[in-house]
Every structure is written in structure tokens, then in C-alpha cells.
Amino acid sequence: MSLQAKPSGPLTPLGLYVHVPFCARACDFCAFYQEAPRRGDIDRYLEGVASEAAAMLTGRPVETIFWGGGTPGLLPAEDLRRLGETLLKQLPGPPREWSVEMAPSAVKPDKAAALREIGVNRISMGVQSFDDALLDKLGRQHRANQIYRAWETLREAGFDNINLDLMFALPGQSREQWLADLNEAIRLAPEHISTYCLTFEEDTALWVKLSEGKLRRDVPQEAELYQLSWETLEAAGYAQYEVSNFARPGHACIHNLNTWKMTEWVGLGPSAASQLGGRRFANVANLDQWLAGIEKGLPARVDEVDLTPSILATDTLIFGLRMNAGVDLAKLEADWPDIDLSAVRPWAQTLVAEGLALLEGNSLRLTPEGRLLADRVGADALELLEE
Structure with missing residues (x-):
């Protein structure tokens, strides 16, 4: 590249x-x-x-x-x-x-x-x-x-x-x-x-x-x-x-x-990460290697990932739940129609039953108790939607 x-x-x-x-x-x-x-x-x-x-x-x-x-x-x-x-x-x-x-x-x-x-x-x-x-x-x-x-x-x-x-x-x-x-x-x-x-x-x-x-x-x-x-x-x-x-x-x-809303960004400098053009990648965390790549026109990058709809939908859910505004499940489903999100709403009901979330219409957001366990909730969401 x-x-x-x-x-x-x-x-x-x-x-x-x-x-x-x-x-x-x-x-x-x-x-x-x-x-x-x-x-x-x-x-x-x-x-x-x-x-x-x-x-x-x-x-x-x-x-x-x-x-x-x-x-x-x-x-x-x-x-x-x-x-x-x-x-x-x-x-x-x-x-x-x-x-x-x-x-x-x-x-x-x-x-x-x-x-x-x-x-x-x-x-x-x-x-x-x-x-x-x-x-x-x-x-x-x-x-x-x-x-x-x-x-x-x-x-x-x-x-x-x-x-x-x-x-x-x-x-x-x-x-x-x-x-x-x-x-x-x-x-x-x-x-x-x-x-x-x-x-x-x-x-x-x-x-x-x-x-x-x-x-x-x-x-x-x-x-x-x-x-x-x-x-x-x-x-x-x-x-x-x-x-x-x-x-x-x-x-x-x-x-x-x-x-957190999964828009695009450019990262400059050694170790800086980017999300751009359907890919996520980071510059190498080394000043000399980063400079050498720039001089050659061949960036020294690591952790390059093609952003599939599944990855983006999963990250939208995980990071969305870290925000107090939460996630609009109807919008999530509309934005990613080709992804099987059928497990999300039953999982949301489980969070509600555990006192970790509120579900008002299509709006899913964590309760104070849920925010205390936000990392665990995120890990569960990742497992739920893993490819």
C-alpha cells in the first residue's frame, strides 16, 4: 500500500x-x-x-x-x-x-x-x-x-x-x-x-x-x-x-x-491509528521505522484490518453503549441490513432483566449499574456478534 x-x-x-x-x-x-x-x-x-x-x-x-x-x-x-x-x-x-x-x-x-x-x-x-x-x-x-x-x-x-x-x-x-x-x-x-x-x-x-x-x-x-x-x-x-x-x-x-460513533479519522506520527477508506491501521511505534517508511513512500504499518460490516456494527454497539445516549437499535439494524443482528434484542432484554440497561422503544442505554460493568458488557457484545 x-x-x-x-x-x-x-x-x-x-x-x-x-x-x-x-x-x-x-x-x-x-x-x-x-x-x-x-x-x-x-x-x-x-x-x-x-x-x-x-x-x-x-x-x-x-x-x-x-x-x-x-x-x-x-x-x-x-x-x-x-x-x-x-x-x-x-x-x-x-x-x-x-x-x-x-x-x-x-x-x-x-x-x-x-x-x-x-x-x-x-x-x-x-x-x-x-x-x-x-x-x-x-x-x-x-x-x-x-x-x-x-x-x-x-x-x-x-x-x-x-x-x-x-x-x-x-x-x-x-x-x-x-x-x-x-x-x-x-x-x-x-x-x-x-x-x-x-x-x-x-x-x-x-x-x-x-x-x-x-x-x-x-x-x-x-x-x-x-x-x-x-x-x-x-x-x-x-x-x-x-x-x-x-x-x-x-x-x-x-x-x-x-x-466513538465510528466516523473516519487520520492518524499522523509514529503509533498513530487511522480509520479510513474501509480500513483500520496504525503506524509502527518506532520513530526511525516510521520515518523510513515515509521516505520510501511505503508506510510502516501494523494491525491492518479490513473494516467489514460486521466489525463496524459490533464496534458501533460496543462504543455506543459506553455513551450515556446509548444505541438506537432500529438505526443499527437499518445501517447494517446484511448483518445478522437477531441476537441483539434478546441480549438487550437480558441486560434489562439484570438491571444493567434500559430499553425505551429502540433506545438501549446502560444504567449506572451497567456503566460500572461497561467493560464486561462490551466483551459480551463482542462475543455475541463475532464472525
């Missing part, structure tokens, strides 16, 4: 994800691909993104852009500006939503100004906790005082759409500590809050500690803290719209919503 990916069908808006792999040091829980920020590698990366963007962005409108990492905000201001201008050259117009992940320690006035200049209108800041002792246990590089300085810098730069990422079920974290983190985030009044249960990914420092018996998961506590999250945030005016995401009215993340 050549580097260029021609769109199929009507020119509907795309999502664009850019993976910026540079990070000062890996956090103990992080399994994302990352590299140390060496000047030569940053320059090579920026040149590679420019070439890949020219090949992959073929004139279709891009509705949303999301820069993730790594730590995109680790790039100097001039590199952030260069990366943004590189993308804008390939687009017919500016995106509706442009998000950039930032670590509190990387937020500086010149970087915030550069992001505003190129059109970034949403920041997602990886706070995780306001408790310095808990941040230490996660291997985070920032402290609570840096969160507050970063917050002031972003607001002063004019950002009026900010997400704060928080993490619960941390080693040694009490119910009171999690509630304190939630309340401190609420006090800052961001437009969006994401809350994630700590997961132990293989090949991370926390996974090693878990496998050695130095840490233990407390599944009942995880459920308790999750329930505390939605009760506390709902009372503060943050509506839950997906298992881990809460927003004030009008501030749900459009990029993520479109992804």
Missing part, C-alpha cells in the same frame, strides 16, 4: 489525530509510545509529519484535530507553531475543535500563546491528582503548585475550553482523597473533566509492582470511587456523556464523540 490514502465516498469531515511521541520521562502507569526529546529527533519528526500530512490529507474537511502523546506541550513554542502551520497548509479550512494534551509542568506563556495563534481552542491537561504524595506514586513530574500556575497561564492566554484528566483507585488512595481531588477540580471550574480508573498496562512500572505483589487492586473500591465520581460531578453541573467523561453543557469533546 502506498503512503497516500485516497478518500472513498462523499467528502465528509475527518478527525485528525497527531501523536507527538516526546516525553521527558515515562510515568509509572503509561504504556504509550514515547521518545526522549532530542533536538535532532524533533526536527526529523516534524519533517516526517509534514510529508505524511501532505500524502494523507487529500482535501477533505477536517472537523476536529487532537494532539496526543507523549507530551505535545513539551515541544518548544516555535515547534508547536511549526507543527500547527504544517497541518493548516493541508486543510481547506480551520477545524471546529482543536485539542492539545498538556502536562502542567510544560505549560508556559509562550507555548500557550503559540497554540492560540495557530487556532487551538481546547486544552486537555493531565492533572491526575492534586495530592503530591499520590503524584509521586504515579511517577508524575509535576506538583500541585504547577497545576495552579498552568491553569492561570491557560486562562490568561484565552483558553475557555479546558479539560482536566483525573485518575482514581491510585495506590493508597482513600475515598476522602479522591473526593478532595474531585472538589478541587470543580473549584477550578473547567469546562470538561475526565476521570479514569488506574489500569495496570503490561510493561509499565506499576504492572511490575502489581506482578511482584507490591501493589494490589481493590475492585470494590474502584466501583465505589467511580460511583462517587459521577454523583459528585453531576451535583456540580457536569453531565456524564461517556463512561469516563463529564462536561458542562456544550463542551463534550467532539473529536472523541465522532471516534
Whole structure:
């Protein structure tokens, strides 16, 4: 397959994800691909993104852009500006939503100004906790005082759409500590809050500690803290719209919503994934191999899958149920008439009988109890519709 990916069908808006792999040091829980920020590698990366963007962005409108990492905000201001201008050259117009992940320690006035200049209108800041002792246990590089300085810098730069990422079920974290983190985030009044249960990914420092018996998961506590999250945030005016995401009215993340609804998106950079032209694939998670593929016009890709109707119908059901709006079963059946979905409605009735879902007409959505078991429900749906 050549580097260029021609769109199929009507020119509907795309999502664009850019993976910026540079990070000062890996956090103990992080399994994302990352590299140390060496000047030569940053320059090579920026040149590679420019070439890949020219090949992959073929004139279709891009509705949303999301820069993730790594730590995109680790790039100097001039590199952030260069990366943004590189993308804008390939687009017919500016995106509706442009998000950039930032670590509190990387937020500086010149970087915030550069992001505003190129059109970034949403920041997602990886706070995780306001408790310095808990941040230490996660291997985070920032402290609570840096969160507050970063917050002031972003607001002063004019950002009026900010997400704060928080993490619960941390080693040694009490119910009171999690509630304190939630309340401190609420006090800052961001437009969006994401809350994630700590997961132990293989090949991370926390996974090693878990496998050695130095840490233990407390599944009942995880459920308790999750329930505390939605009760506390709902009372503060943050509506839950997906298992881990809460927003004030009008501030749900459009990029993520479109992804969960199985639209198309392009991923640029090493390890970035794409869903485009009836295929799903990821760039190799290696800077040198990714660059070599771009230079040859033969992208180094992994996990290439032809998106059959069965795969898309299954993913629509699984990700749809993670959203509070749920799934319209009649639309699912109409969108995929050639797929045998006869088992879905009886399965939905089983979920209802177990108290895990509500079925109102054709609308199937999880109850709070069902959202606590969303991963299990998704696994059941996958098994139900496996080819």
C-alpha cells in the first residue's frame, strides 16, 4: 500500500489525530509510545509529519484535530507553531475543535500563546491528582503548585475550553482523597473533566509492582470511587456523556464523540491509528521505522484490518453503549441490513432483566449499574456478534 490514502465516498469531515511521541520521562502507569526529546529527533519528526500530512490529507474537511502523546506541550513554542502551520497548509479550512494534551509542568506563556495563534481552542491537561504524595506514586513530574500556575497561564492566554484528566483507585488512595481531588477540580471550574480508573498496562512500572505483589487492586473500591465520581460531578453541573467523561453543557469533546460513533479519522506520527477508506491501521511505534517508511513512500504499518460490516456494527454497539445516549437499535439494524443482528434484542432484554440497561422503544442505554460493568458488557457484545 502506498503512503497516500485516497478518500472513498462523499467528502465528509475527518478527525485528525497527531501523536507527538516526546516525553521527558515515562510515568509509572503509561504504556504509550514515547521518545526522549532530542533536538535532532524533533526536527526529523516534524519533517516526517509534514510529508505524511501532505500524502494523507487529500482535501477533505477536517472537523476536529487532537494532539496526543507523549507530551505535545513539551515541544518548544516555535515547534508547536511549526507543527500547527504544517497541518493548516493541508486543510481547506480551520477545524471546529482543536485539542492539545498538556502536562502542567510544560505549560508556559509562550507555548500557550503559540497554540492560540495557530487556532487551538481546547486544552486537555493531565492533572491526575492534586495530592503530591499520590503524584509521586504515579511517577508524575509535576506538583500541585504547577497545576495552579498552568491553569492561570491557560486562562490568561484565552483558553475557555479546558479539560482536566483525573485518575482514581491510585495506590493508597482513600475515598476522602479522591473526593478532595474531585472538589478541587470543580473549584477550578473547567469546562470538561475526565476521570479514569488506574489500569495496570503490561510493561509499565506499576504492572511490575502489581506482578511482584507490591501493589494490589481493590475492585470494590474502584466501583465505589467511580460511583462517587459521577454523583459528585453531576451535583456540580457536569453531565456524564461517556463512561469516563463529564462536561458542562456544550463542551463534550467532539473529536472523541465522532471516534466513538465510528466516523473516519487520520492518524499522523509514529503509533498513530487511522480509520479510513474501509480500513483500520496504525503506524509502527518506532520513530526511525516510521520515518523510513515515509521516505520510501511505503508506510510502516501494523494491525491492518479490513473494516467489514460486521466489525463496524459490533464496534458501533460496543462504543455506543459506553455513551450515556446509548444505541438506537432500529438505526443499527437499518445501517447494517446484511448483518445478522437477531441476537441483539434478546441480549438487550437480558441486560434489562439484570438491571444493567434500559430499553425505551429502540433506545438501549446502560444504567449506572451497567456503566460500572461497561467493560464486561462490551466483551459480551463482542462475543455475541463475532464472525
